[in-house]
Amino acid sequence: MIKDMVPFVHFYDQDFVDMYDRSWVWIDELWKSGTEANGFSGSYLSYPGQETFNQYLNCLSSLFLVYSNQNNSPFPLLDYFYTKQESNGAIRGEYSIEDGKAVFSANNPEGISPPLFAYIEHGFYHKIGNKKRLKEVVPILERHYSWIQATFQKPNGLFSVPVEACQSGNIDRGHVYYPLDFNAQLAVNALYMSAIGDILNDKELSFRYKRIYFSLKTRINSMMWDSETNFYYDLDIKEHRINKRFIGAYWTLLAEIPNDERAAYMIEQLKDPAEFGTDNPFPGVPVSSSDYSEEGNGYSGGVVPVNTYMVIKGLEKYGQFIYARECAIRHMYFILDTLHPDSDTIGDVWEAYLPNKEGFSRTDAIDGFPRRRLLPYVGLVTITLMIENIIGLEISLPRKTVDWVMPSLEAMGIENLSLKRNMITILSNKTDRGWEIRLESEKLYYFTIEILSESKKKTLPIPSGKCSMLIDKL
Numbered sequence: 001m002i003k004d005m006v007p008f009v010h011f012y013d014q015d016f017v018d019m020y021d022r023s024w025v026w027i028d029e030l031w032k033s034g035t036e037a038n039g040f041s042g043s044y045l046s047y048p049g050q051e052t053f054n055q056y057l058n059c060l061s062s063l064f065l066v067y068s069n070q071n072n073s074p075f076p077l078l079d080y081f082y083t084k085q086e087s088n089g090a091i092r093g094e095y096s097i098e099d100g101k102a103v104f105s106a107n108n109p110e111g112i113s114p115p116l117f118a119y120i121e122h123g124f125y126h127k128i129g130n131k132k133r134l135k136e137v138v139p140i141l142e143r144h145y146s147w148i149q150a151t152f153q154k155p156n157g158l159f160s161v162p163v164e165a166c167q168s169g170n171i172d173r174g175h176v177y178y179p180l181d182f183n184a185q186l187a188v189n190a191l192y193m194s195a196i197g198d199i200l201n202d203k204e205l206s207f208r209y210k211r212i213y214f215s216l217k218t219r220i221n222s223m224m225w226d227s228e229t230n231f232y233y234d235l236d237i238k239e240h241r242i243n244k245r246f247i248g249a250y251w252t253l254l255a256e257i258p259n260d261e262r263a264a265y266m267i268e269q270l271k272d273p274a275e276f277g278t279d280n281p282f283p284g285v286p287v288s289s290s291d292y293s294e295e296g297n298g299y300s301g302g303v304v305p306v307n308t309y310m311v312i313k314g315l316e317k318y319g320q321f322i323y324a325r326e327c328a329i330r331h332m333y334f335i336l337d338t339l340h341p342d343s344d345t346i347g348d349v350w351e352a353y354l355p356n357k358e359g360f361s362r363t364d365a366i367d368g369f370p371r372r373r374l375l376p377y378v379g380l381v382t383i384t385l386m387i388e389n390i391i392g393l394e395i396s397l398p399r400k401t402v403d404w405v406m407p408s409l410e411a412m413g414i415e416n417l418s419l420k421r422n423m424i425t426i427l428s429n430k431t432d433r434g435w436e437i438r439l440e441s442e443k444l445y446y447f448t449i450e451i452l453s454e455s456k457k458k459t460l461p462i463p464s465g466k467c468s469m470l471i472d473k474l
Contacts, residue, residue: 005071007417009391010427012410015336016386023382026349026375027065027072034076039083039100042076047374052094052103055081055113056167057376060306062120064383066127069418075133078120082140089147093165107164110151114167114185117141118192125199129397129420134196138205141193145212148186156239157219159183167306169299169352170365171246171284172291178235180224181248187216187255199398217257225258230265232258245269247276247284247307253314263318270311271323278303278355280334281327282311287355295354296361298369302352303331303361309380312389321392322407322452328389331381334358349378387414393426395419400445402426408453409435409471419445424462428471435471449474 006024011017027045034040040053045061058077065074081091084102092102093113104111118141125134152159161182163173168181190213197206224232226241232249233241250266252258258266269275275286284299284307285291296302308331315324337358339347351370352361360370387393391412394403397420404426413427425440426447437449439462450457451471458474 004416006068007387008415009386009412010414011386011391011412016332016390019332019336019339019382020386023064023375023379024068026373027068027379030373030375031072034080037099038095038097040076040080041083042073042079044077044080045072045375047376048372049368051097053080053097053100055091055093056116057374059114059116059120060380061376063123063309064379066123067383067387067417069416070128074124078117078137081117082137085140085143086147088150089143089145090151091144091147105164108162112148112152112161112165114165114182115145115148115189116185117144118189118196122192122195122199125196125398126396131199131398134200138196138200138202145189145193154178156223157215158223158235159186166248168246168248169284169302169304169369170297170363171248171299172244173234173242173246175236175242176234177237178224178239179248180220180232180234181251183216183220183224184232184248184251184255184257187213187220187257188251190216191255217255220252220257225262230262231269232266245275245286245289247282247304247311250282250307250311250314253317254310256317260318267315267318267320267323270315279330279357280353280355281330282308283355292355294356296352296363298361298363298366299352300363301355301361302363302370303334303355304352305331305335305377305381309385312385316389321389321405325389325392325407328381328385332386332390335378335381348372349382350374351377401448402445403448403450405450405452407451409451413437419443433470436468437471438466438468440466 009017009020030046031043032046033043062074062077065072084095085091092111094103096103102111121137152161154160158178159182160177163176163179166179166181190209193209194206194213226233231245232252236242270282271277274288276282280303283301283303291300293301312324312328334353335349338353339349341347341358350360350372351374354361363369392405411429415425417424422443427438429436441462441464443464445462446459447462448459456474
């Protein structure tokens, strides 16, 4: 039933396909409708023990629900927060699942959340293709940014928010006043707001956010980078760097903040087994840190799927496609091994995993940790990374393009993927005639195939109907 509604993936390891399928079944089971009391007019992805609508989790869920062929629409997950916007532009991080009222805590009195709306909306546009929606949400996103700026920006141009707002769990960030990850996320926000301006042909919007982006980029590079250790750091209230490395620094890659030389230093540390290069990539703090633990120690030595997703997307920006894919595959194996610890038992999926062996991260420092079946985290790997990095497809609906990057020729692909009222199928298989890509489409689109191991790249218009291409003939 579920298979008929969502795209069907093919991959040489059937366990990966089963994990992808199972994720959609779980999503279906956890799919709920809002109530009159909480004001959620659509339906949404819940998770066990849910007490609030969490802005961060809803944004993350949107990144894989875009592949549901609109059967599990991601739009209500963001629209709910937009309807809650206050007159000053504020959108709080959490709202009660009972009555829809904003939920605040002493540690985060303004209820600020990582600012990911522009990044998500830009993705919506390319995966689902609705320019009208972009026009409608831009004023909301602008007011939201103005509120963040008025409330949290300091005279030095950086932003100061409570560490609790950064979703970094129990990673030790004492004395942090200017969180690196939040400032890098704001740079991501500005980068994608500028890109949205370009899509809408709004030169003023594009230029304004480009200026905000470069201003933040300059400050992060000049104040938060340490040239001795070749890493970015949080700052304390006196603008001194706090010499503790953590995985959140890699938001800077997604924001395209480091130059190629600095990025190379940071990527080196990702690959180093004595730093972030554990078998299951990537722990919250490096192996060399005193806070690291082979038992996870919560978010410190634990591998949290959202962090792995974020690093992989950052690696792509610096042309590290093969390494990014390898990391996605490695992380997927750890999720699978924890789900099936042995042939007779079935485990589950979790909020955080161990860095070097199967199993989930443990700690007493966080109540209820780790959360079981937290699909907003796990689905980023089992669905989004599965389609975008492990299979290697990049889709843009407005451009009518599908790019397929394959490190080497393998039997894999996707069936029944919706490209705006156009269902497409792309499969590679070895036949008697050699490696062949079979394509099926209802309408014309443009297909780019790139096989890195063979240095082959070709863009072709794919007509409606069925056709195939032989790789040897490219």
